[in-house]
Amino acid sequence: MLLPKRAFDILLSLLLLLLLSPLFLALALLIKMTSKGSVLYWSSRVGKNNKLFHMPKFRSMLIDTPQVATHLLSDPSIYLTPIGSFLRRTSLDELPQLFSILAGDLSFVGPRPALFNQDDLVALRTERGVHVLVPGLTGWAQINGRDELPIPVKVQFDYEYLQRRSFKFDLYIICVTAFKVVRGDGIQH
Numbered sequence: 001m002l003l004p005k006r007a008f009d010i011l012l013s014l015l016l017l018l019l020l021s022p023l024f025l026a027l028a029l030l031i032k033m034t035s036k037g038s039v040l041y042w043s044s045r046v047g048k049n050n051k052l053f054h055m056p057k058f059r060s061m062l063i064d065t066p067q068v069a070t071h072l073l074s075d076p077s078i079y080l081t082p083i084g085s086f087l088r089r090t091s092l093d094e095l096p097q098l099f100s101i102l103a104g105d106l107s108f109v110g111p112r113p114a115l116f117n118q119d120d121l122v123a124l125r126t127e128r129g130v131h132v133l134v135p136g137l138t139g140w141a142q143i144n145g146r147d148e149l150p151i152p153v154k155v156q157f158d159y160e161y162l163q164r165r166s167f168k169f170d171l172y173i174i175c176v177t178a179f180k181v182v183r184g185d186g187i188q189h
């Protein structure tokens with residue numbers, strides 16, 4: 001399954017990067033015009049076999065925001081840039097991760113990569129053997145609750161994905177993700 005999955009990741013990410021390049025440019029200009037700092041935010045994330053990598057996102061938070069999972073901030077809204085809420089609500093802040101998919105640090109589907117300081121999540125994933133997977137832009141846990149899930153439940157969904165993974169299952173997760181993004185399901189800020 002690895003070769004077809006990787007080939008799918010490369011082909012789809014190249015196609016989307018080509019098709020969405022005007023949107024990338026428009027979003028970059030909007031971010032630059034509405035807040036100080038760089039257009040991209042590079043987040044240190046835990047990848048396959050617990051190796052760290054740097055994952056790009058369109059910057060939706062102010063440059064002095066603490067580096068913790070957003071749901072751990074007491075009031076995430078005070079850290080949002082003027083267009084940050086829009087970027088997050090539409091998941092457009094995730095688009096630069098297409099470059100991480102192209103580089104092989106991410107796949108379209110897999111467990112969402114943990115932040116470098118989410119030791120509890122990393123430890124549980126390692127214990128369950130989930131750490132051997134390439135993390136994903138979306139995943140089984142994301143379509144079943146996203147950030148609302150307690151870490152043990154999230155890891156259980158990641159483990160279920162490890163057991164069930166197939167190209168057909170990936171396509172199902174991608175389709176459900178697209179539907180949820182359009183509806184704005186599971187987005188809190």
